Amino acid sequence: MARWLLRGLVVAMGLAVALCAAAAIVLWASRPLQEGTLPLRGLTAAVTIERDAQGVPTVHARSRVDLARATGFLHAQERFFQMDLARRGGAGELAALVGAEALPFDRARRVFLLRERAREWTRRLPPExxxxxxxxxxxxNAGLEQLSADPLEYLLLRQSPQPWAVExxxxxxxxxFFLLTDEHAERALKLARMETALPSALVDFLVPTRTPWDAPLQGEGAPMPALPGPDALDLRSLPSTLFLGEPASTRRLSGLGSNSFAVAAAHTGGGSALLAGDMHLGLxxxxxxxxxxxxxxxxDHADADRDGHVLDLVGVTLPGxxxxxxxxxxxxxxxxxxSYGAWSERVVLALAEGGYRTPEGVEAFGRHDQRLEVAAGEAVEFTVETTRWGPVVEGTTADERHAVRWLAALEGAVNLEVIGMESARTLEEAVAVLNGAGLPPQSAVVATRTGRIGWTIAGRIPDRAGPAAMRPVSWQQAGAWRGWLDESDYPRLLDPPSGRLATANARLLDGADLALLGDGGYAFAARQQRLAERLQAEPGPVDVTAALAIQTDVENHYLAHWQRYLRTLLESPEAAEYPWRDAVNALLSEAVPTATVDSARYALLRRWNQRVSDQVLHAVVAPVRARFPDFAADFPASQAAVWAMIEAQPAHLLDPRYASWPALLLDALDVVIRRAPTPVAQFRWGRINQLDMRHPLSRALPALSPLLDMPAVxxxxxxxxxxxxxxxxxxSQRLIVRPGGESEGVFHxxxxxxxxxxxxHYRAGHDDWVEAQASPLLPGPTVSTLRLQPPS
Known part of the structure; x- marks a missing residue:
């Protein structure tokens, strides 16, 4: 028996080795080409691709069309699976690749019928x-065909890559657009659900558009909305059962975020202006x-050569x-x-025999039969119902239906006009291009070689009959979207008197311009305030080195307020009973908390801030949760409301399980300390804030993590x-550059x-990003050359 078992194990091991060897051969064969000469159908002239040590290509072409063909070849060779996920994500076709788990995702996106729309958008493009x-x-498709084997991901999924279609x-x-805008107007739905159980004045306080932390380009910060009194809502009068349970995490309170700034020549030492931009995304x-x-x-590119120069761009492309x-x-x-403007809205439908009501009478629903293909499973069919405003979705309550109107589903929302930035030479030209570009509406900062700077919205803004709707509106009030806003009506700020511009996802505008964009969930403004203050306070000329220091600043001036309050709180009689009081006191200081990897103080304060926010908002929205059990108040601007409540300590908004606000705050700190795996003095922010940058497949197949994932540092x-x-x-990238001085620029x-x-090149350059070490924007010396040429 033992002999047969041993033979079986030997055979099994042999099969495993053979399979691993086969996988290794296939993996090796699917590597992108680096060197040599290759014919590429459709080229009008030879294209040379020079790569540096990090794999960054410089593509030399004789025409813009040849450049596009070579770019497609490179993207497919290096990133086809990523491109495949993106196109399927845009169309709602992911289940066909990965299986039934993606069906809810596909259903939510398929309602916008974007593949059909993308085909139409393609047909309407200008010929060039x-x-x-x-x-x-x-x-x-040529780059995909040139691989000797399919990319690893398809081998593991037992799938074959499908050719690229023009749409x-x-x-x-x-x-x-899905990533950067609120396609289902979920924010409006959440606000409406809050208002079913809370007074509108309290909702306005909890989710403010303007706060004292703001550092806008237009206007100033503003006081918090008035805090409603106990006559509006008194939590102490509600049943204690409403407050039970673990608070939902509100870790998104500060919102996601990116940073950008520009400095005019007067503050850079002369010559060109300086631009810095960090686009933050999921890793x-x-x-x-x-x-x-x-x-x-x-x-071969006369439009880009009006000043007699060769077209020469450096930066980032999006594969696809x-x-x-x-x-x-x-x-x-x-x-x-x-930008975090309000780029979608909900219309409350009134159902009627034969369809739904409109100002012109009853209108029939559109019906679009859809088929969701499922890898290794049966296809699923369903019907998308549409209205003049958009697809039909769930409403505020179970018996209500909404239509959702989203700018990305409108004709002309997506285009290739950003290509005009390649030939823009002046600030006015750049701003005009950006206003007409078919991008998710972005807050765009521009710097020029002549020393000027400017800001505007990049992307098309709907021309709405009234202000952007922050809540669902009735069908009678659903004003028309009359096409696209004229560029002359766009908010712009060119050549600001201060010579500086800073943006960080928070509110930038006021008055009519703010009403034009609306509030789609601005980030809590403390970060933007710090960026603007740091930029303004820079003592000398802002060069590339100074800009890198600003973009990597880790001082948390918002958390400094929490630290000052905690120092006072620990001196109160209520704190005397806690055994950890002296240990916590020993960590605190007057210095601003800094988010460095070794900081125990920062780890403590940040965890406490998070726990307090969770507990405070868990209590205040308890009446909402009674109607909608999964509701969580994770609005970014609610962080301003949390701090305002800590300062005011309103008894009627205190969780009734606590005798006082100090009791709640001390209990939150006690929870943090008791749940921590180490004593207070051994807290380290780097143990909490540890990189988890992984390949999608390693999450399903952890054994592949050493091959696919970045180190957890x-x-x-x-x-x-x-x-x-x-x-x-x-x-997701860090760019610092003075136009005309790209050789001194920095990129991470x-x-x-x-x-x-x-x-x-799978990991090349990653360490510079981790360590924020200045690395050059321009590609370095050539280490490999690939020549693409027309077939003979």
């Missing part, structure tokens, strides 16, 4: 942009962006698109942060500091250029 898309498509580029763009592998340098021979998303063309540099930074950093969220990116784990 259509040519770019078709060339890019052909380059993608897939628009679906990748649509995936970014996955491969990274969102793909670095490139575009170089086009001037004689043939354009530079952010970067510098030598004359103009541009960067984005998310402690990182400085946090929310509410300029260097926003969490385990799975942070700067997590992960590496290639999506192939055996590529030498």
């Amino acid at each position: 942009q259509q040519a770019l898309l078709f060339a890019y498509r052909d380059g993608v 897939d580029t628009f679906l990748v763009a649509a995936a970014m 996955d592998l491969p990274n969102t962006w793909y670095r490139m340098r575009f170089r086009v021979d001037a004689q 698109l043939p354009v530079m998303v952010a970067g510098s063309n030598g004359h103009v540099a541009w960067a984005f942060t998310n 402690g990182l400085p930074g946090d929310r509410d500091v300029v260097r926003v950093q969490g385990p799975r969220f942070g700067a 990116m997590p992960g590496g250029q290639s999506g192939h784990p055996l590529s030498p």
Whole structure:
């Protein structure tokens, strides 16, 4: 028996070794090409691709169409699986690749019918942009075909990659709209649900648009809305059972975030202006962006060569698109942060026989039969109902139905107009291009070689009949969206008197301009306030080195208020009974808390701040949770309301399980300390804020983690500091540049250029991002050259 068992084990091990060897061979064969000469159908002239040690390509082409074809080839070779996920995510077709687990995701996105819309958008492009898309498509498919084996992800999923369609580029763009806008107007739905159980004045206080922390470009910070008294709501009069249970995490209270700023020549030491931009996104592998340098021979690109220069751009591309998303063309540099305007709204439907009511009478629902393919499963069919305002979705209550109107589903919302940034030479030209670009509406900062700076909204803004709706509106009040806002009506700030501009996802505008954009969930403004103050306080000229120091600042001035309050609280009689009081006191100081990896003080304060926020908001929205059990008040601006309540300590908004606000605050700290795995003095922020940057497949197959994932290292930074950093969220790229001085610019990116784990470029450059070490924006010396040429 033992002999047969041993033979069986030997055979099994042999099979396992054989399978591993086969997988290794396939993995090796699927590596992207680095060197040599290759024919590429459709080229009008040879294209040279030079890679540096980090795998960053400089593409030399004789025409913009050839450049698009070569870009598609590179994207497919290095990042096709990422592109595939993005296009399927935009269309609601993910289950066909990964299985039934993705069906809820697909259903939610399929209601917008974006594949059909993307085909129409493609047909309506100007001929020159259509040519770019078709060339890019052909380059993608050629790059995919040139791989000797399918990418690893398809081997593990037992799937084959499907060819790229021309409309897939628009679906990748649509995936970014899903990421950066509130497509289902969930914020409006949550506010409406709050108002079913709370007075409107309290909702306005808990979710303010304007706060004292604001540092807008237009107007100033504002006092908090008035706090309603006990006649509006007294938590002490409610049943204690409403407050039971573990508080829902509100870790998103400060919102997600990016940072950008620009400094005019008067404050950079003369010459060109300076631009810095950190676009913060989820951290996955491969990274969102793909670095490139575009170089086009001037004689074949007259529009880009009006000043007699060769087209020369450096920055980041998004795999799936043939354009530079952010970067510098030598004359103009541009960067984005998310605008968080209200780009969707809900219309409360009135059902009637034969359809739904409109101002012109009853109208029939549109019906669109959809089929969701499922990998290794049966296809699922369902019908999307649509109205003149958009698809039908759930309402505030179970018996209510809404239509959701989302700008990305409108004709003309997505286009390739950002390509105009390649040839923009002046601030006015750049701003005009950005206003008409088909992007998720972004807060755009521009710096020029001539020393000027400016800000505007990049992306198309709907021309609404009235202000942006913050709550669901009735069908009678649903004003028309009359196409797109004229560029002359866009908010802009050119050449500000201070010579500085700073944005960080918080409110930037006031008055009519704020009403135009609405509030789609602005970030808590403490980070933007710190960025603006740090920029203003810079003692000398703001050069690249100073800009990097600003972008990696980790002082938390909002948390400093919590520290001062805690020091006072620990001196109160209520604190005497806690055995940890002296240990906590020993950590606190007058210095501003800094989110460094070794800081015990920061770890303590940040955990306490989080727990207090969870408990306070858990209590205040208890009446809402009684109607909607899964409700959580995770609005970013609620952080301002939490601090205002701690300062005011209103008895009628205190969790009735506590005798006083100090009792609640001390109990929250006690929970933090009791649940911690180490004593207070051994707290370390780096143990909490540890990088969790992983490939999608390693989450399903942990054994692949050493091959696919980045090391789990402690990182400085946090929310509410300029260097926003969490385990799975942070700067997806960092760009610092003076147009015309790109050779002195700085660039960081997590992960590496290639999506192939055996590529030498899979992790190249990642350590510079972790350590915030200045690394050059321009590609370094060439280490490999690939030449693409027309077939003979």
